[in-house]
Amino acid sequence: MATRTTSAPKGTGRGSSGSKAGSSTGRGTGSTASKAARGGSSSTARTRQLPAVEHHQPWLLRVVGGAWLGVGHLVGGGVRRIGHDVSDLPAEDRRDGAALFNLALGIFIATFAWWGLTGWFPDAVYAVVNGTFGWISLLLPLMLFVCAFRLFRQPSDGRGNNRVGIGFLIMTFAGCGLAHILGGQPTVADGFDGLRKAGGMLGFLAAAPLAAIHPAVPAGLYGLLAFISLLIITATPFTAIPRRLRGAYEHLMGIDLMDQEHSGDAHDRSYLERPAPAAPKKKKRKLFGKNGESEAGLEGYVGDEAFEHAVIDDDEREPARPAPGVRRPTQAEIAVEKIKAAQGLGPAPQASPPENATEAIPLVIPGAAAPGKPGAAAPTVPSNPVAPAPPPVPIPQRTEQLSLAGDVTYTLPASDYLTPGSIPKERTEANDAVVAALTDTLTQFNVDATVTGFSRGPTVTRYEIELSPGTKVERVTALSKNISYAVASSDVRILSPIPGKSAIGIEIPNTDRETVSLGDVLRSQNARRTDHPMVMGVGKDVEGGYVVANLAKMPHLLVAGATGAGKSSFVNSMITSILMRATPDEVRMVMVDPKRVELTAYEGVPHLITPIITNPKKAAEALQWVVREMDARYDDLANYGFKHIDDFNKAVRAGKVQPPVDSKRVIRPYPYLLVIVDELADLMMVAPRDVEDSIVRITQLARAAGIHLVLATQRPSVDVVTGLIKANVPSRMAFATSSVTDSRVVLDQPGAEKLIGQGDALFLPMGASKAMRVQGAWVTESEIHKVVEHVKGQLQATYRDDVAAEAPKKQIDDDIGDDLEVLLQATELVVTTQFGSTSMLQRKLRVGFAKAGRLMDLLESRGVVGPSEGSKARDVLVKPDDLAAVLAAMKGQEAPAAADSQTAALSDNANANIAQGGYAEDLVAADLDNRKQNVEYYDGSDSAPGGHGDDEDGSEDAWSLTGR
Numbered sequence: 001m002a003t004r005t006t007s008a009p010k011g012t013g014r015g016s017s018g019s020k021a022g023s024s025t026g027r028g029t030g031s032t033a034s035k036a037a038r039g040g041s042s043s044t045a046r047t048r049q050l051p052a053v054e055h056h057q058p059w060l061l062r063v064v065g066g067a068w069l070g071v072g073h074l075v076g077g078g079v080r081r082i083g084h085d086v087s088d089l090p091a092e093d094r095r096d097g098a099a100l101f102n103l104a105l106g107i108f109i110a111t112f113a114w115w116g117l118t119g120w121f122p123d124a125v126y127a128v129v130n131g132t133f134g135w136i137s138l139l140l141p142l143m144l145f146v147c148a149f150r151l152f153r154q155p156s157d158g159r160g161n162n163r164v165g166i167g168f169l170i171m172t173f174a175g176c177g178l179a180h181i182l183g184g185q186p187t188v189a190d191g192f193d194g195l196r197k198a199g200g201m202l203g204f205l206a207a208a209p210l211a212a213i214h215p216a217v218p219a220g221l222y223g224l225l226a227f228i229s230l231l232i233i234t235a236t237p238f239t240a241i242p243r244r245l246r247g248a249y250e251h252l253m254g255i256d257l258m259d260q261e262h263s264g265d266a267h268d269r270s271y272l273e274r275p276a277p278a279a280p281k282k283k284k285r286k287l288f289g290k291n292g293e294s295e296a297g298l299e300g301y302v303g304d305e306a307f308e309h310a311v312i313d314d315d316e317r318e319p320a321r322p323a324p325g326v327r328r329p330t331q332a333e334i335a336v337e338k339i340k341a342a343q344g345l346g347p348a349p350q351a352s353p354p355e356n357a358t359e360a361i362p363l364v365i366p367g368a369a370a371p372g373k374p375g376a377a378a379p380t381v382p383s384n385p386v387a388p389a390p391p392p393v394p395i396p397q398r399t400e401q402l403s404l405a406g407d408v409t410y411t412l413p414a415s416d417y418l419t420p421g422s423i424p425k426e427r428t429e430a431n432d433a434v435v436a437a438l439t440d441t442l443t444q445f446n447v448d449a450t451v452t453g454f455s456r457g458p459t460v461t462r463y464e465i466e467l468s469p470g471t472k473v474e475r476v477t478a479l480s481k482n483i484s485y486a487v488a489s490s491d492v493r494i495l496s497p498i499p500g501k502s503a504i505g506i507e508i509p510n511t512d513r514e515t516v517s518l519g520d521v522l523r524s525q526n527a528r529r530t531d532h533p534m535v536m537g538v539g540k541d542v543e544g545g546y547v548v549a550n551l552a553k554m555p556h557l558l559v560a561g562a563t564g565a566g567k568s569s570f571v572n573s574m575i576t577s578i579l580m581r582a583t584p585d586e587v588r589m590v591m592v593d594p595k596r597v598e599l600t601a602y603e604g605v606p607h608l609i610t611p612i613i614t615n616p617k618k619a620a621e622a623l624q625w626v627v628r629e630m631d632a633r634y635d636d637l638a639n640y641g642f643k644h645i646d647d648f649n650k651a652v653r654a655g656k657v658q659p660p661v662d663s664k665r666v667i668r669p670y671p672y673l674l675v676i677v678d679e680l681a682d683l684m685m686v687a688p689r690d691v692e693d694s695i696v697r698i699t700q701l702a703r704a705a706g707i708h709l710v711l712a713t714q715r716p717s718v719d720v721v722t723g724l725i726k727a728n729v730p731s732r733m734a735f736a737t738s739s740v741t742d743s744r745v746v747l748d749q750p751g752a753e754k755l756i757g758q759g760d761a762l763f764l765p766m767g768a769s770k771a772m773r774v775q776g777a778w779v780t781e782s783e784i785h786k787v788v789e790h791v792k793g794q795l796q797a798t799y800r801d802d803v804a805a806e807a808p809k810k811q812i813d814d815d816i817g818d819d820l821e822v823l824l825q826a827t828e829l830v831v832t833t834q835f836g837s838t839s840m841l842q843r844k845l846r847v848g849f850a851k852a853g854r855l856m857d858l859l860e861s862r863g864v865v866g867p868s869e870g871s872k873a874r875d876v877l878v879k880p881d882d883l884a885a886v887l888a889a890m891k892g893q894e895a896p897a898a899a900d901s902q903t904a905a906l907s908d909n910a911n912a913n914i915a916q917g918g919y920a921e922d923l924v925a926a927d928l929d930n931r932k933q934n935v936e937y938y939d940g941s942d943s944a945p946g947g948h949g950d951d952e953d954g955s956e957d958a959w960s961l962t963g964r
């Protein structure tokens with residue numbers, strides 16, 4: 001009390017606040033902690049008082065204190081470097097003074113208890129210590145060393161340190177009692193020597209009164225107490241004892257290693273060490289390997305994969321908390337089961353054999369009482385232990401992909417270009433304070449619910465609340481404003497329930513956010529689980545797990561958020577991920593950056609197919625080029641009978657795709673094509689119809705062609721992200737939006753408006769029902785520069801000049817050339833028969849296959865027929881009645897008056913064709929030229945190449961695009 005009176009701010013006239021503080025402290029740890037959580041004035045006042053206290057310290061004390069701390073920091077620095085390095089602990093979190101004290105005391109006691117140092121001073125202290133604790137004093141240095149080690153390395157884990165300290169105290173007490181019984185129950189009358197050889201004075205006082213009843217009473221009681229203290233120190237709940245014992249046994253016997261070999265780790269190791277391919281049976285099954293191809297070779301197709309999803313799963317992540325009475329098997333148990341199964345001794349392991357135990361590891365919070373259960377301690381369980389930052393193991397180099405087409409050797413960037421991030425904190429005092437504040441709030445409002453744990457992510461911590469039976473969920477959700485008030489944060493988000501758990505989640509921003517480095521995400525087990533070139537590091541989720549996703553499976557992504565929310569940083573992480581993992585032969589990119597600044601760093605990387613496009617008009621044209629590229633790829637897929645480009649590529653690599661006889665075409669695997677638009681709004685302003693049409697066309701079909709769109713915008717309004725675009729872009733990444741309306745546009749649900757910006761995002765990959773909160777991966781400018789310099793040093797960019805070039809406006813006649821006559825005949829034939837078949841043109845007009853295909857393309861571009869539909873005949877869009885008008889328009893004559901409407905309809909058709917799959921009139925020439933530039937023209941014999949001569953749409957066979 002005296003301290004509080006002196007430390008209250010002087011002369012501020014706030015005597016009442018001082019006394020209020022006094023009373024609140026009197027309520028115990030919980031309320032003090034809740035005040036800390038509320039931060040603001042109380043904590044500020046407290047920090048302000050400190051210098052005043054220090055000022056009044058005598059100088060000698062300050063010098064000695066400073067020296068002590070100096071030595072503490074020195075020793076602490078060394079201890080923190082041992083094993084798993086935690087040397088970058090923030091200075092304000094350290095407790096080196098207290099740790100050094102424990103260490104010094106331990107050494108001091110050890111000098112005489114262990115090493116028998118004599119002298120008047122050690123003898124005197126020995127007499128005191130040994131007289132008090134008996135031979136248990138031998139163990140004291142050990143306990144003090146453990147405490148010192150924890151305080152040096154985990155000073156912020158206050159509750160954990162207290163737990164260990166309390167455990168040791170109980171253990172000492174119980175040990176002395178036991179030692180007294182085992183030492184023959186000496187009495188004081190027998191002399192102190194007898195007491196010293198037993199449990200000392202403490203043991204005598206603890207055990208003698210009970211021994212009067214029967215010696216078995218203190219023996220049993222203190223034996224039990226010693227056992228309990230062991231559980232407290234090791235944070236082992238009763239229910240987990242068998243599991244821990246088995247775990248320890250298996251660890252000692254080396255069974256855990258076998259377990260790893262049998263499970264995911266083996267895959268990772270094999271990844272690094274590249275064992276001979278002859279031992280796949282023990283490997284975890286990996287369905288899709290490089291370029292999404294099946295490891296099983298050509299037998300597997302992309303379409304074999306059920307429940308496809310974009311996020312690379314974290315097998316090691318704790319699954320949902322098991323229902324009461326059901327326990328998940330441990331890794332070790334699974335290993336044992338597997339071994340038994342392999343030996344024919346038992347069935348293969350089940351995913352979750354029911355057993356009567358739970359997994360929770362309660363950590364007791366002193367003073368934090370569970371609501372509705374007065375006096376009961378609320379256990380706090382980090383529901384999902386935070387994954388430590390992955391050790392800086394280099395991202396494995398994929399040697400098999402290092403040679404590019406044309407015998408170019410390509411080395412992927414070294415993983416140390418991306419620096420490791422800060423070590424994640426598992427739990428800080430702020431977390432404990434929030435737990436106390438939440439508990440207080442629930443108690444105040446008489447809600448029968450308990451804060452059962454929390455998981456700390458980089459940006460927010462999710463606290464879990466479990467309701468007592470009969471308590472309504474609404475009773476907690478209705479408290480959202482009170483909770484915000486109690487924790488002094490307006491960004492509280494309530495999840496009811498946490499997906500996969502019977503618990504309510506309350507997400508509260510961390511006062512000490514952590515940066516998620518892209519390097520760490522790409523080095524994580526999840527990222528190393530696959531070497532698919534389209535995998536990107538997304539960030540870290542609320543449970544501290546690394547989120548890694550495959551862009552090819554999204555298959556298109558909308559990134560939206562207010563300015564400064566972190567979109568561009570996300571796009572940077574995405575591009576850098578690709579540059580780190582993929583060669584230009586595997587992934588090519590088209591970057592559209594109307595803002596002109598965001599993506600300039602990537603100019604010149606060999607993955608680009610065209611220089612970065614900054615002009616919105618050209619960007620719209622580039623999208624149309626993508627449509628054409630997609631169509632060309634589809635033609636190949638249709639001609640060679642594949643449904644997905646991965647399967648086609650696989651067949652090409654296996655030499656199973658041969659170009660048509662007489663063709664000079666060299667068929668190469670198609671790279672994935674990633675089209676990144678950094679500001680969609682700018683494009684939509686210039687050419688909304690064209691852009692929307694192209695996007696819709698690409699998004700509807702491009703997945704199988706290996707073409708993927710990423711559309712970013714800071715204006716997620718309905719005029720930018722139109723209904724059509726939304727319907728076709730299934731994956732969403734929402735950064736903080738300025739309104740709930742914007743959140744609904746992006747995610748179809750509210751939530752993004754509650755995000756706290758700077759990389760805090762809700763990720764909704766295709767197929768997921770609930771958005772996942774992630775802190776986006778962060779990559780610095782200098783890291784980007786290093787990576788870009790490296791890849792530019794490997795290979796020069798070779799741009800295609802037709803992507804964003806002005807589409808040449810050719811005259812119709814030029815386009816048709818000498819073929820006008822035959823085109824007119826073809827038109828007549830198709831319109832009168834209402835049958836859009838290339839083979840028919842070939843037969844009736846007696847033209848070669850290639851020419852029939854070209855005529856069909858011209859008819860499509862002029863809106864006479866619809867787009868190719870594989871082997872089916874094309875739709876005929878012109879009625880026989882309108883034939884005259886169409887023919888006149890083709891000849892360049894004025895359309896007959898009666899046919900005016902048809903001419904208009906014709907041009908409408910042509911426009912509509914853009915959306916439906918055809919090309920606008922003025923793009924046709926570019927398209928054809930484009931194909932000619934990149935293809936070997938199959939100068940057709942009458943039979944279709946590649947054995948597809950009977951296809952109705954055989955024209956498509958005549959044009960073969962050379963894979964780049």
Ligand SMILES: Nc1ncnc2c1ncn2[C@@H]1O[C@H](COP(=O)(O)OP(=O)(O)OP(=O)(O)O)[C@@H](O)[C@H]1O
Pocket residue numbers: 515516561562563564565566567568569570714735758759760775776777778
């Ligand atoms: N993942 C992240 N981790 C840490 N900080 C981030 C992250 N993402 C963004 N930031 C911080 O937020 C700032 C703004 O981010 P960014 O430029 O990506 O926003 P934006 O949404 O692209 O904004 P604009 O639309 O105005 O370009 C960055 O400079 C950085 O300081």
